[in-house]
Amino acid sequence: MAQNYQTFLKEVLIDENTLQARIVELGKQISADYADCDDLLLLCILKGGVMFLCDLARHIEVPHAMDFMAASSYGIGARATTGSVRIDMDITVPVKDRHVLIVEDIIDSGYTLSFVMDTLKVRNPASLKLCTLLNKASRREVDIMVDYVGFEIENKFVFGYGLDLDEKYRNLPFIGVVDEDALKNDA
Numbered sequence: 180m181a182q183n184y185q186t187f188l189k190e191v192l193i194d195e196n197t198l199q200a201r202i203v204e205l206g207k208q209i210s211a212d213y214a215d216c217d218d219l220l221l222l223c224i225l226k227g228g229v230m231f232l233c234d235l236a237r238h239i240e241v242p243h244a245m246d247f248m249a250a251s252s253y254g255i256g257a258r259a260t261t262g263s264v265r266i267d268m269d270i271t272v273p274v275k276d277r278h279v280l281i282v283e284d285i286i287d288s289g290y291t292l293s294f295v296m297d298t299l300k301v302r303n304p305a306s307l308k309l310c311t312l313l314n315k316a317s318r319r320e321v322d323i324m325v326d327y328v329g330f331e332i333e334n335k336f337v338f339g340y341g342l343d344l345d346e347k348y349r350n351l352p353f354i355g356v357v358d359e360d361a362l363k364n365d366a
Contacts, residue, residue, distance in 0.1 A: 184339075184348045186365070189358035192337060193330060198312075198353065199234065201329050205310065206238020209327060213278065218305075219243040220279045222270060224250060224295065227284030230341035230349065231312045231329075235282060246270045252291045264294035274304040280326075284341045285313040287334075289321035296323070313337065313354070330354075 213219050221239070223232040225247050236245065249268035279299060286292050292309060299307055310327035317334050336359060338344040339351030344362075 184344075184351060184355070187338070187344060187348075187355075187358050187361050189356045189361075191353050192332065192335065192356050193340075193354040195352040198329075198340060202231070202234045202312075203238050205327055205329060206235055206240070209235075209280065209310065210238075210240040213239075213241045213243075213280075216241055216278050218277045220272065220274065220277050221245045222274075222279055222281045222299075223247050224281065224283045224291075225268065226349070227341045227343065228282050228312075231284055232282045235310070244272065246272050248295065250291050250295050252288070264291050266295075266298065274299060274302045276303065276305050278306045279304045279308070281307070281309045283309065283311045285315065285337070286311045286323065286325060287315035287318035289319050289323040293321045293323050312340070313342075 219241055221232060221236060221243050223229060223245065232245065236243065247268065248266065248270050250264055251267050252264045281292070281295065283292060296307060296309065308326040309324065311325055312329040314325055314328045314331050315334055316331060336357040337354050338348050338357055339353050339355045341349050342354070343349050344357060
């Protein structure tokens, strides 16, 4: 029998209204910062960043294009990383001389985004900035400059609003904290 997300929900960390209000603010800030830009590229890191990208793009008032990249960081378990990163799907448009804004769901260790940014820098964009919905600075192992942050969060295992729990529950309109005891009992 399929389980409801509530089985694994310890608490709602960021509710839908708070999420959407902050995304509107980020859209306004990005619009102001890129007001004179006519070649902005929003580069979404898949899969988790899609919901955030869609809502954020609606609030960015400057013309922009979108593209996608998928990157994987490998480790043991869903919360571990070795620092080994690979590009699973590359972007389809050239970034040379374009203003690129990477849109990500969450940054914790920094390995994946550091690798993605280094990969893009050698392609000579006019500028390269990073926007993340969630920032887990306490888990950072690689120094990375984040230009736009939706929310700073503690080191909690979260899901919803694009973030998955075993590839499920990305569709939730809020960010929830995983009840890790319930998750272990389900295994």
